[in-house]
Amino acid sequence: MPPASPAVQIDGLVMAYGDKVAVDGLSLEVARGSITAVLGPNGAGKTTTLETCEGYRVAQRGTVRVLGLDPQRDRAELLPRIGVMLQSGGAWSGVRAVEMLEHMASLHAHPLDTAMLVDRLGLADCGRTPYRRLSGGQKQRLGLAIALVGRPELVFVDEPTAGMDPQARRTTWEMLEEVRADGVTVVLTTHHMDEAEHLADRIHIIDRGTLIATGTPAELTRGGHSATIRLVVNRPFPDGAPESLRRELGPLTEVRQLDEVSMLIHGPADASTLGRVSRWCEEHAVLPQTLTLGQRTLEDVFLELTGRELAS
Amino acid sequence: MSAPPAGTAPAGARPTGTFTPAPGGAGLGRMVLAQARMEARLMLRNGEQLLLAIVIPVIVLVGGVAAAGRLGSTFEGHAPVDLLTPGVLALAVMSTAFTSVAIATGFERRYGVIKLLGSSPLPRHGLLLGKVLALLNVVALQLVVLVVVALALGWEPSLASPPTTVVGLVLTVGLGTAAFASLGLLVAGALRAEATLALANLVYLLLMAGGGVVLPTSTYGAAGGLIQWLPSGALGEAMRSTLVHADIDGRSLLVLAAWAVLGALLTAKTFRWE
Numbered sequence: 001m002p003p004a005s006p007a008v009q010i011d012g013l014v015m016a017y018g019d020k021v022a023v024d025g026l027s028l029e030v031a032r033g034s035i036t037a038v039l040g041p042n043g044a045g046k047t048t049t050l051e052t053c054e055g056y057r058v059a060q061r062g063t064v065r066v067l068g069l070d071p072q073r074d075r076a077e078l079l080p081r082i083g084v085m086l087q088s089g090g091a092w093s094g095v096r097a098v099e100m101l102e103h104m105a106s107l108h109a110h111p112l113d114t115a116m117l118v119d120r121l122g123l124a125d126c127g128r129t130p131y132r133r134l135s136g137g138q139k140q141r142l143g144l145a146i147a148l149v150g151r152p153e154l155v156f157v158d159e160p161t162a163g164m165d166p167q168a169r170r171t172t173w174e175m176l177e178e179v180r181a182d183g184v185t186v187v188l189t190t191h192h193m194d195e196a197e198h199l200a201d202r203i204h205i206i207d208r209g210t211l212i213a214t215g216t217p218a219e220l221t222r223g224g225h226s227a228t229i230r231l232v233v234n235r236p237f238p239d240g241a242p243e244s245l246r247r248e249l250g251p252l253t254e255v256r257q258l259d260e261v262s263m264l265i266h267g268p269a270d271a272s273t274l275g276r277v278s279r280w281c282e283e284h285a286v287l288p289q290t291l292t293l294g295q296r297t298l299e300d301v302f303l304e305l306t307g308r309e310l311a312s
Numbered sequence: 313m314s315a316p317p318a319g320t321a322p323a324g325a326r327p328t329g330t331f332t333p334a335p336g337g338a339g340l341g342r343m344v345l346a347q348a349r350m351e352a353r354l355m356l357r358n359g360e361q362l363l364l365a366i367v368i369p370v371i372v373l374v375g376g377v378a379a380a381g382r383l384g385s386t387f388e389g390h391a392p393v394d395l396l397t398p399g400v401l402a403l404a405v406m407s408t409a410f411t412s413v414a415i416a417t418g419f420e421r422r423y424g425v426i427k428l429l430g431s432s433p434l435p436r437h438g439l440l441l442g443k444v445l446a447l448l449n450v451v452a453l454q455l456v457v458l459v460v461v462a463l464a465l466g467w468e469p470s471l472a473s474p475p476t477t478v479v480g481l482v483l484t485v486g487l488g489t490a491a492f493a494s495l496g497l498l499v500a501g502a503l504r505a506e507a508t509l510a511l512a513n514l515v516y517l518l519l520m521a522g523g524g525v526v527l528p529t530s531t532y533g534a535a536g537g538l539i540q541w542l543p544s545g546a547l548g549e550a551m552r553s554t555l556v557h558a559d560i561d562g563r564s565l566l567v568l569a570a571w572a573v574l575g576a577l578l579t580a581k582t583f584r585w586e
Binding site for chain 2: 055056076079080081082090091106108146148153181182184
């Protein structure tokens, strides 16, 4: 195994359930020692992709290599080196939280100190609570502890902060950053933009099973435009509104109608643009209810690429 | 396990951080023992499973002996307790190896436990070995409790040939456990958890009442000829041969072995891990 091989390398992965294609020719790479976010709406194929890397599913077409190994053929060699946090479940209903963590630790050669994990992840209060009585956030934190306890080289975390309160979310982010600093590669799926923007060194946006954009958060949001104006009005736009607005704003501007009352405008970010948008509204007898100028966000990137909102 | 040294972390990583990678599985033996301890603990913690494992067999034994005593009956010249005890031991094996294993495994699938363990260093054969060890552990505990109760009720096992009895007992418990556990896993691996729960309990009740476990197949009249080929009838008969007659019932043991092989083959073909 060449030491420089990427942590994860996926080439042309195709996965289908019956005639429903979940992953459609996906190719992507994860560099060692990075936090990589796989971002996409529900049903984009994130979990299927992760589960193929973890050896749960056999790649129907294409190849998947994790730490240079084939998750199927080299399963026995690979599994001790990765940590997995499932999206949900994974423990007996009657097992106590700490008991479960200690059990998973006992399957590894050099596990982390479970008391440290319990303390850091705030699980001390519920250490003797049966799994079925843990809150959603407590289950998530236990799941993260389980993924890390074997001191893996690479962890896959599926929606790590789903159902967590803001405090627990920050704790989780801090821990994942520390994990990266110690040389562990982190692959996380999320449909939270802020999570990806805050944590990830690199983001792969997938939709309908294909990679539609990839880059650092800065690269993705820099884009070709200086700013985004979001316009929401009180009643439906007249026919031909986007074209008419583009004529008003000039050739450097892109206008995209999202639905009958909202538009996204990319173009030069200056006061005169805002002024002209509001003048155009006046002329067309629509009243702006939202008119905001902001830096392009990942949300905008996703919207531009797919025409749909990400968070749903 | 080929755990690479922690030094394979990328350049720039802190040399000895809290999370610095040091991956590797514990040895197979240690993993299997840990898994067995965990599963046995969970089984013994579960009230319903204890009911099946200990309480029902004790009630059957005490109730059966008391009822037979009131009727003043003996079975084929044997004291009721001498004939009922082997049957109740067989019942205990069946309850844990079949019903408890099926229900526990069904819910492990449902709750994703098997899935999570599938990403751990514990291989699938290790998981299976752990289950078998936990199962044998619980069965041994059941047998100890039931033997103590039976002795208190005046049970006198045949001492005609202690070595034969011991060998027969080990073979009967081993093959009976294997046969019923493979059938329990077959049910758990194919059906939903709720359906497994219902079916495992139903089959248990039917076999307890009419499967030749507690009472000799000879007491079932014409049906006895058929019942002795069931795993329940074979287990009951093998247990009685050993403990009542100090004899090894080769045919019943073969029947159990055949069920074990059949169950294992079908399970291997049909078991779905999630």
